[in-house]
Amino acid sequence: MLFFIVKGGIVMVPIILASIVGAGIIVDRFIVIRRVYRLDMQKFSRDVLDLVDKGKYREALVLCGQKKDYPLAAMYAAAIENRLLSRLELEKLLERMGNHAVKTLEKRLGGLVSVVGISPLMGFLGTITGLIRAFMAWEKAGNDVTVSALAGGIYEAMITTAAGLIVAIPYYLCYNYFISRIKYFSHELDDYCSQLLELLTRGKVL
Structure with a gap:
């Protein structure tokens, strides 16, 4: 690995730094999103709605207070x-609170x-700088050019391109995964909150 980093040249430094930053973000978001899904929202919603339907608002608030760290519980309580x-x-x-929860994710x-x-x-x-190095070596060597004289620039050109794609492809898949989970979570919040609204506003006008 160190061999490829050295052969990739100076451009490998920002690529490696970017990969470290990206890895940190992925780990952080994975932990945050996983924590949100620890709450069984279907069961929790069913229990709270059952209490609200019976007019047991105090008991419903106590149940929400037990799960106050979760967005749905906080929205229900409010x-x-x-x-x-x-x-x-x-x-x-509820829309303001839902937007805040999604923005947090x-x-x-x-x-x-x-x-x-x-x-x-x-x-x-890195590909461009590598090719520039290779052509400069070719120009300097003239008719006496050898493969070894061009190898450094070619190494840099190929390795940096591969490194950039190796970082970008899996990180892009992670990003899409996070976005899909957040969208699904947002739809769930809308659905469960709509059910609560129906109970709380029965007979009310806008």
Whole structure:
């Protein structure tokens, strides 16, 4: 590995740094998203809705308080505590909280996108600088040029391109995975909160 890094030249440094930053973001987001899904939202929602349907708001708030670190529980608690508001006001309240929860999950994903975009570009830059080195060696050697004289530049050109793609491809797959999980989570929040709204606003006007 050290051989390839050395042969890749100076351009390998930002590629390696980008890969380290990207790996850190991936680990961080994986932990955060996994923590959110530790709550069985279907069971939790069913239990809270059952209490709300029976008018047991205090018990529902206690149940939400036990899971207060989870976005759905916090949103349910806020809606129940403000149940006297109009449906439109409750919808706006839950929408704000839902957007905040999604933004929290999306945090640092912009940095991951930057790593995905920059890595292959840095690889292509290494390709150009490597070819420049090779042609400069060729010009200097003239008719006496040898493969070994060109090898350094060619190594740099090929290795940096490969390194950039090796970083970008798996990181892009990770980014898509995170986005898909966040979208699914957002849809779940909308669905469960809509069910609570129906119970809290029965008979209410906008």
